[in-house]
Amino acid sequence: MRNKMSILMITLAASLWGIIAIFVKQLTDIGFTPMEIVAIRVSFAFIILFWIGISSFKNQLKIKTKDIPVFAGSGIVSIVFFNWCYFTTINQMNLSLAVILLYTAPAMVVVFSRILFKEKLTKQKMVAVIGTLLGCIFITGIGSSSTEDLTMIGLITGLGSGLGYALYSIFGKIALEKYKPFTITFYTFLMATIFLLPLTSLWEKADLLFQIDTLLWALGLGLLPTVIAYFFYTKGLEKIESSKAAIIATVEPIVATLLGVVLYQEGMGLVQMIGTGLIFSSVIIVNITKKKKHQLTLENTTKV
Template identity: 25%
Template sequence: MVFVNYLFMCLIFGTTFLAIKIGVDSGLPPFFSAGLRFFIAGLILFLIMIVTKKTQVRLFFHKEMFLTGVCLTFGTFATLYWAEQYVTSGVAAILSATGPIMILLIQNVILKEKGNRLSYIGCLLGISGVIFLILPIFTVEISPFWAIGCVAIIIGEIFYATGTIYTKKVITKFQHTSPIALNAVQMMHGGMLLLLLSLVIERGQYDFTMNLASASSFLYLVVFGSMIGHTLFYWLVARTNPVFPSTWLFISPVIAVLVGVVFYQEYLSWVTVVGTVTIITGTIIVNFNALQSMWKKKLVLKRGFKY
């Protein structure tokens, strides 16, 4: 059951990038659709948590939830949704896989935490992969918005990395609260901020027509992308460990590239392939010690030892 749910989660996370692309291309205002997606998904999950008495309404009013929402939902997805107007869903997914590399950079450069040599090698490899992906802007005629979109996604991953580091403290403080409830509240906060941003920037774009493509994209992202996908993630964390579910970052970008090429006729060049392999390899190396520790624990448990 764990393996099946893991594969399902990877498939969901790998296809959300194309769903975002379809929605944006069909005319949905990026900030408005992102805000509505996360607010509705968060509200539904939060109400379920309240009804089942796994959390209380006052959780919504903690400043930690607001700050987490700013980083994990608002900053991460405002940039991603905007960028996917100009960048293919495959490239967006690959660049989004740089989150662990950004975490390492923040921990070392800003927090002054020492890393190991292997992590630094992985970080350099990941950065070189990003350069490979952005390289075409200097060799062929591509819209400058393509390069700006790539940079925007990387900025979004800095938000994601900051939120992930901060979330460790939040989870410790709210250790008796369901992680699903914590995620639901931060999605609501992030969603409301995205809607406010939309009100300021996209005011003249609200005359869009909801068609089959935009409606399907929106519903898929709300139900599968935000509700089912994140619930599976936290279910896997509870059943295994925090490291194993996070390995979706190594698989989902490949899925995103493939579904973009097959179902949306997105262009796939050798530069994209090299960049994909390089970034994913770098991400694996950055997480190598955590992955190695996870597998060692599995082996010990199989042999009957106790921790």
Template identity: 30%
Template structure:
């Protein structure tokens, strides 16, 4: 039950991530670049997390508002991995890939994260790679490709460096789940979220140096949009994401469930910006949803279920053998001296 709740929390986080485009469009219209927006998102998320941890500490057993901020050195090191590699470097690699090969190709390469998640889960946590996981990853990657390209593969650009950086972005996306799982096993998920945002925002600031761009684009409207950006698809979304991982989810399954962000993004585009759906995009959405369902099927429980047993019996039914068995039983009945006595009451 705890795992199911955790996957639902990740799904809810992915739904919130699907709203990112609304905030990004507003901030882009204000004159900010994508790298600046990514850095501001993490720092704004950290600001939104501070009062949450103050309340958490004040309501704790010690009644100390600062209690929730205190974590040990090893947990802090895990938060560095979450923030620097899982958030900052992943964003920078994605934007660099986008610059070299275009948005469609970069998106497709980013969606390789479920493949890496499956491999990393096996290597680091000895999670079994079973048939439904392989099928789910295949459905997921295919669905994301359909959604990103709408079936037009001519949109894909080919550049060795851009493709390599895009694959690195996919790997780092999978590592976010791994590092977050490691951190939440040792520390409170809210503290992990806060410090991940802080380290990630500082790293983005060092790597991209967006401060001049931010100062030139600042306005009351931009600050209001930024506050919503830091709260809804950042702080709240990652509270749910980290809280779900703290319930002991499999690292190999999380990237597939989190890919629901793709579906949410498409739905936001259709509902808010009147973007066309198209049959290929609809097929892609169905494949992503199917991958999430298939990934979370309990194969062992399914095999032992009454439905599967009945289906197995139906598929193994041999009509010739059944007729032969009934003919033999009828023959034995005729040979029985008391068959008339057996038949009379029936």
């Protein structure tokens, strides 16, 4: 039951990440740059977490000084680095290629988890990783875009975005050995905020930032695809391997694609449907196969 709840939490987190385009589009139209939007995202997330923390989780706000590097890792090396690389990649090449490079993350998590946490490198995981990567390729419609858009800088930053994306699962898993999900989420966004605010000089756009519509969209961005999403994902990591969590989280591009179809009248053809099926199949493979094997083992043991 706990494993099922973890799968559900990670799926919900990925689904919330998938709706981020709604907020990004609105804030872009208002006049903010991509990195300023990231700064808005992390700073408003921290404000929300701070309010929740002092009112309900004061006992979870204490950390040891020696553990600060772990939170700097999740906040700066993961979230800030991932966003910078991803936005740089988007400016360097076709969006479809950028998304595909981003979703090399599950493969990276599988490798890191094997080295750091001794998680088993099973055939099911390898099949699932390949399936999710192929699914992302189909969903983004890579067949209709030219690989001539691929640049060396774009390739490096694209793989960097996948690395940064993957590292949250790793730092999160390490932090969970000592701290609760709320503590990890709180200090992750504190570190990201401390790093990003001076970098973006967001206060120079205070006139735009403190308009009512901006504040509403910023709060929505900070709460739904950020605070709630990262809390669910971190909570899910408590009871599930980080390699599996990364594979499950690839439902994010499915939600983003469906959102584009419903809200922005973007097309979804047979190729995208195949991609969706591949990702869902990969999620099922990595979570169901092991359970079936376990049941078969129990049955054989009972027969003996």
